[in-house]
Amino acid sequence: MAISLKQGLSFLHLQAYYQASRLICRSYAKKIGKVGGAAAQKARMEVETDPQKLLTHCCGANIFLEGTDPDLKADQEYPDWLWNLRTERGGQELSELDPDTMAYWRRLSHLTSQRNARVSKRLLKLRAIQYPDDSLP
Known part of the structure; x- marks a missing residue:
């Protein structure tokens, strides 16, 4: 919203309007409190060392404040696709993907x-080694 002198306002009115709009715009971005205080620190989880519990429970899977970790079931009770999941780092090789799929082309682009x-x-x-006197970004 622009106010001009043609609308019958004096220079002082325009100046007051400009200062007020600057104050309004500046006031919403004020920092509130200190960043990185005690509230921003992550809570450290305790590592489970009991071997019996590690064999019978999925330790660390409980995301709630109350309750216990879920019990592990027999392998036959889990779906078959669970045992075929990729666990190694990195993406799939291009030779494993079909060139007719979009996943192949995304992987190739990446x-x-x-x-x-x-x-x-x-x-x-x-270039920095060959031309040490030039200022490069």
Whole structure:
């Protein structure tokens, strides 16, 4: 909302309006309290050391403040897909994916961008070695 002199307001009115709008805009962004205080620190969980409990319970799976960890069941009571989950780090190899799927092309794009980032980083280092007097970003 712009107010001009054509609307019959004096310069003092405009100046007061401008200062008031600056105060309103500035007041909402004030910091409240100290950041990183006691409330921001994470609570550390105790590590279970009892071997019998580690064999019979899924330790750390209880997300509630009250209650206990769930008991482990026999392997036959869990679905088959659970035993086929990938547990190693990193994504799937391109040879494992079908080129007709979108997952293949997303993975290819991700690997290409990673490679390009590595190459550009190496080029910057090489350029800094070859031309040490130039100021590079």
